[in-house]
Amino acid sequence: MTPEEPLIRWDWVASHLDEIAMRAGEHIQLTLIAVVVGLLIAFALSLLVLRVPRLEPAATLVTGTLYTIPSLALFALLIPYTGLTLLTAEIGLVGYTLLILMRNIVGGIRAVPEDVRESALGMGYTRSQLLWRVELPLALPVIVAGLRIATITTIGLVTVTALIGQGGAGYLILIGLQRFFSTPLIVGAALSLMLAIAADGALVLVQRALMPWERSLARAASRPGLEPPSI
């Protein structure tokens, strides 16, 4: 990185488009697996905690500790057992999503008003019907908010998995570091940021599609002289 060297060489970018696309693909795949598996585990944990509140401190302690341990250290603790593999990367990445997701799922479901729950039970809903048709739809905004944070955090953390041989945008950053060549550094960092922004935007769209009433509520509320319908 001598002063004459430009910060970014566009000819390198043009000649490495295939590799950049491949690294983006790896990055998306690593993120998707982590978030989907994390969501499933966090969902199961949340249901358990909601049924057996006594377990909540233990669940918070475990997921909180996982969340606190620096990513590189967590991967390093796993390497002697699971090696430089996708499994090591995913165990770490999933571990980081659990606290955020569990907090939002449990919090979202707990925030459902008690009288809504009682009227559903009064109408003859079973417990699982209550969960799937009443509690989860009402908790969805909070859950999606957690999903957005978990996804953005994971996309940032995936860059670190390049250190344990898993590719992704972090691989480009490492190439840049090793060769002292700023172009791949910047491309890798920009790629990771753009993926985070795109994923967040996509989740907002998903949220709107899943919760059309949120928007109609807002529209109704903004119309003068018209009370928003109460759910």
Add this chain to the structure above:
Amino acid sequence: MSFLGSVAAWIADPAHWQGTNGIPIRVFEHVELSALSVVVASAVALPLGLYLGHTGRASFVAINVANVGRAIPSLAMLVFALLLSIQIGLGLGFWPTLFAMVPLAIPPILTNAFVAIRTTDRDIVEAARGMGMRELQVLRAVELPAGLPIVLAGLRTASVNVVATATLGALVAGGGLGRYIVDGLALQEYERLFAGALLVALLAVGIEVGFGALERASRHT
């Protein structure tokens, strides 16, 4: 000998407790760099967050800066800091790591300071003004004590993030405990790798627990 046994032997080896690559020096480097980053970030973020919270200005920015900060990968931040550091002639190691850590520590401190002041009961603030307190007195005697646990929570998040990023500092030839992880990975010396990771994990959890205790104490006073 089992793997964990050999890790324990590595940690117990007196040779790993001496010299510039010894555990005490590496722990000290890690803590020194992390503490310095949090202090610098606080010097910027605390006054700004408290001021914005007190006046209620720029609430959108103050609240959302933390979310933007989360989206910036720390590895990318480190790389930008490295470029900057080399451009201005400060080289590898300490400075680029510090340059990466300060911007990562600012958002949680700023957002929490802002929220801490904003969530103070506005009636109490008005009552304090009615009693003839000056703005600075209101901030110091009313808003700050009430919001202290939230301010401390921001410092805790920042500190834990900073300890994690300090680990990555070893990639740009920095010191600290990340050295053991990066070198252990490069040399395929898994005892060193695991011992380093264990120390980093303990440090991060220790900071989390310490700040948690501080937060609880600040709630009781």
